[in-house]
Amino acid sequence: MHIIEPLSVVHFSPYNPELSMHLRQGDLDGACSLYAVVTALILLGKVDLFEVKYGHRFDGRTRFGKLLSWWNRSDLLLREGQEIHVVEHALHSSYGKELSVELQNFCHLDPKFLIDTLKSNAPILLAYTAVENFAHMTCAVGFCETDSSVDILCLDPSFASPVLCCWNEVIRIPKAKRTLARSFASGHKLQTISAIALKRFNSSDPLSLAS
Template identity: 30%
Template sequence: MSSIKVINTIRLCSKGVLAKDANGKYVKLHKRQGDMDGACSVYSLAMALLCLGVVTEDDLNIYNKPDRRTQKGKFLSHFLEEQGLVRNGYYFSTLAKEINEQDFGIIATRKCRQDTNDIIDIIADTLDEEMPVIISTDFPDGGHAMLAVGYETNNEEDAITKILCLDPSEEAPNFSSWNCIIDVAHKYSKSEYPFDNITKSQSYKVALGDILIIEKRK
């Protein structure tokens, strides 16, 4: 028998997957990137900020200009305006550095992939603290970033079998809290790409890369 854990900062209803924004209003969480935009990590960051309740839906509206007189406005302007079209992706090391250089009360902790089992456990431990995790996957043609919002375990072995994610390159889910599953049941495989990345539109082999933990500065 399997069990599913989803962070309690999001909820699923007839309107889709929602998170409570900085105004205390439940808003749609999923953000989808454009076909030419490689900034999947920035889209994942935007969803993480909504989960943390530190930005509003209007803050992320493309037609609203951030108020650069505020720390939040400077933060949003940097990531949503100054970077422009990020075609080749955003390295987690760069993203973490730039987040931590901003004075917005948000801190990013990058965990490097050294051992697959360790990184899976760190993802699960962070989700157990009701915080989403920005994760990266590697595949033969490149890499991708998504927001992990839950996981599945096998109760008999207490082993994590799947990581449940919101993928910014896919359609928003309307009947589950995720639109992507990373099947990590074969974590002991010696294959370079041991896991199955499964979405509505495709399925392909991946390896887990680095992760970013985004949290409020204490």
């Protein structure tokens, strides 16, 4: 075995031992919203997972192609990423005839809205800002409720893929007022949370992975 110098076996940067050399989505870009949206569309059967991973070109005349064209025109490599109302507009423009796109902002966001949406087997795009001057978007795929809080289970592109479960991030939303929500994967305390619920108009249609 040989590992190039000056990289160490523990994968830490030789120039800053506190930082990992493993770069992930979010380290250089603000594309978290794109990853979250595509994850949700795959779960809704509107996008083919194999094509997303291994396809080289997407037809710009299709709904997904139009959505990607919009993202290609935006500045994803800027750390600011995309605000949730802009993502809502892009989804309305591309998938508005096939999907219900419902935005709930942080002023009115109720955990019941999240619970009811997830119970209907609809994914949620969850956007938040943190106390530490950090903003992010992820895809919520489930929940776990207790007497004191609601844990929103997410598939997040910024963290390692899940191995033994279907999620790799938990957003804990306390039921007590004036208590900040928290991201377990990053440790951030969240100031604001907004959500976009994506639902098929005909909820009785079986889910598929083909568009």
